[in-house]
Amino acid sequence: MHDIRSIRENPEAFDAALARRGLEPVAQKLISLDEERRALTTQVQVAQSRRNEASKLIGAAMAKGDKDTAETIKVEVAAIKEEMPAIEARADEAAAKLKAELEIIPNLPSEDVPDGAGEDENVEVARWGTPRSFDFTPKEHADLAPALGMDFETGARLSGARFTFLRGDMARLHRALGQFMLDVQTHEHGYEECNPPVLVRDEAMYGTDKLPKFAEDSFRTTDDRWLIPTSEVSLTASVMGELLDDSALPMRLTALTLCFRSEAGAAGRDTRGFIRQHQFEKCELVSIVRSEDSEAEHDRMVRAAEAILERLDLPYRKLLLCTGDMGFGARKTYDLEVWLPGQGAYREISSCSNTGDFQARRMNTRYRPAGEQKTTQFVHTLNGSGLAVGRTLVAVLENYQNEDGTVTVPSALQPYMGGIERLMAET
Structure with missing residues (x-):
């Protein structure tokens, strides 16, 4: 398995090594899949953070007797909870797509391995x-x-x-x-x-x-x-x-x-x-x-x-x-x-x-x-x-x-x- 961080840092070198094995470049495809995965993961994290923060605000509002504010925030939390499974599923799907691509790419040859087709x-x-x-x-x-x-x-x-x-x-x-x-x-x-x-x-x-x-x-x-x-x-x-x-x-x-x-x-x-x-x-x-x-x-x-x-x-x-x-x-x-x-x-x-x-x-x-x-x-x-x-x-x-x-x-x-x-x- 390859390290996606290493591919992000030097995509040209990754593709050049694959070319020595007679394979087409794939670094940009992998980077795009990784960007999609990271963006969705960030969405999940932001939603989780807001849900946790909002839950605390509900408690604070209730402690002050501000039921209207508490109810408004409860509606927001409910909406976040309803949306999160779909976002998490998309994040999991994006991670699975990246993993499926990475796991079928062969190891990169050592520099001292001779080039050849067979x-x-x-x-x-x-x-x-x-x-x-x-x-x-x-x-x-x-x-x-x-x-x-x-x-x-x-x-x-x-x-x-x-x-x-x-x-x-x-x-x-x-x-x-x-x-x-x-x-x-x-x-x-x-x-x-x-x-x-x-x-x-x-x-x-x-x-x-x-x-x-x-x-x-x-x-x-x-x-x-x-x-x-x-x-x-x-x-x-x-x-x-x-x-x-x-x-x-x-x-x-x-x-x-x-x-x-x-x-x-x-x-x-x-x-x-x-x-x-x-x-x-x-x-x-x-x-x-x-x-x-x-x-x-x-x-x-x-x-x-x-x-x-x-x-x-x-x-x-x-x-x-x-x-x-x-x-x-x-x-x-x-x-x-x-x-x-x-x-x-x-x-x-x-x-x-x-x-x-x-x-x-x-x-x-x-x-x-x-x-x-x-x-x-x-x-x-x-x-x-x-x-x-x-x-x-x-x-x-x-x-x-x-x-x-x-x-x-x-x-x-x-x-x-x-x-x-x-x-x-x-x-």
């Missing part, structure tokens, strides 16, 4: 690892994995497209990946492990900028709760409405949860295989920090995600997303793309974003800086994948496949696999 203009800033040389033609996971326990047919029969049933050692490897990620992020990078709800109320989705704009991308239950698209929602919203003490920051939270996405806007993309599912697991990273610390925290979070890939010896590249490819709530985003030899391409496996105070304003989450008695500031929130478990499983399958159709278990995961060193087809 993913082709993202900037590669680093690359790690050397893709493995195969002495056979590597398979895509969708061709390799069914014999090893990745059962697409049963998943589809149970739930429809984009659901998968994992069996045996494939299911165990998936579980091992999630456990490994949690252990690394908690033991080595200082994240606090959490086990949050995967069903949340509107307020949690709204505060983390998933509503109202992206309602159709998520699943809603019959009791009007939402299945989380990522535990970013639950973890970030855990401080919704709070005034945090400076000593509580930074807060670093992680969770391994099921995630659910309807993928309403992704028709035709990655419908084959395990990359884009309606139900998946992800090890989420969330940081809640002081405003001056968010840039350094962003770099720290990216390193925490990179560490998983490096420990698994999975080649990857790091991209700084351009203005046209960033998510709605992000002011700056780094994507990590892992090498998939079966596809012969790098594919996204983690996205780490700094949202600044964009979510905090929607959640009304502040902190009191050390030494301050009255002054408060909005926190900055960051979120990232550390990592997406299913996509990491895909990367392991493709990078560690053998010519005989088996898959070697990475050494970092073998302690979690009970001595299993290879995934093999059941005979």
Whole structure:
């Protein structure tokens, strides 16, 4: 959410930042709506003030025995009371109109984010690892994995497209990946492990900028709760409405949860295989920090995600997303793309974003800086994948496949696999 006062003070800068995202100027429209809201609010306040003043004058007139004056003022008060509901309703309507406009405007990009219309203009800033040389033609996971326990047919029969049933050692490897990620992020990078709800109320989705704009991308239950698209929602919203003490920051939270996405806007993309599912697991990273610390925290979070890939010896590249490819709530985003030899391409496996105070304003989450008695500031929130478990499983399958159709278990995961060193087809 944007601060209307900041927009009033510098409308040109606001529109210029939106233009970098390819959006039309809206500052003057917002300012006009705000002027209407403020004028109506002033009318309400003036009417309330006059009503209160007149009520006192009635008492004074009655005390003096001046019944005529008292009756005249009573008529005025009655008229004010009759008019006020309509004025208040118009003020509420004007405030709602302004809020409805503000809440669908994306975050403004950081100055160091490259301009661009889409993913082709993202900037590669680093690359790690050397893709493995195969002495056979590597398979895509969708061709390799069914014999090893990745059962697409049963998943589809149970739930429809984009659901998968994992069996045996494939299911165990998936579980091992999630456990490994949690252990690394908690033991080595200082994240606090959490086990949050995967069903949340509107307020949690709204505060983390998933509503109202992206309602159709998520699943809603019959009791009007939402299945989380990522535990970013639950973890970030855990401080919704709070005034945090400076000593509580930074807060670093992680969770391994099921995630659910309807993928309403992704028709035709990655419908084959395990990359884009309606139900998946992800090890989420969330940081809640002081405003001056968010840039350094962003770099720290990216390193925490990179560490998983490096420990698994999975080649990857790091991209700084351009203005046209960033998510709605992000002011700056780094994507990590892992090498998939079966596809012969790098594919996204983690996205780490700094949202600044964009979510905090929607959640009304502040902190009191050390030494301050009255002054408060909005926190900055960051979120990232550390990592997406299913996509990491895909990367392991493709990078560690053998010519005989088996898959070697990475050494970092073998302690979690009970001595299993290879995934093999059941005979």
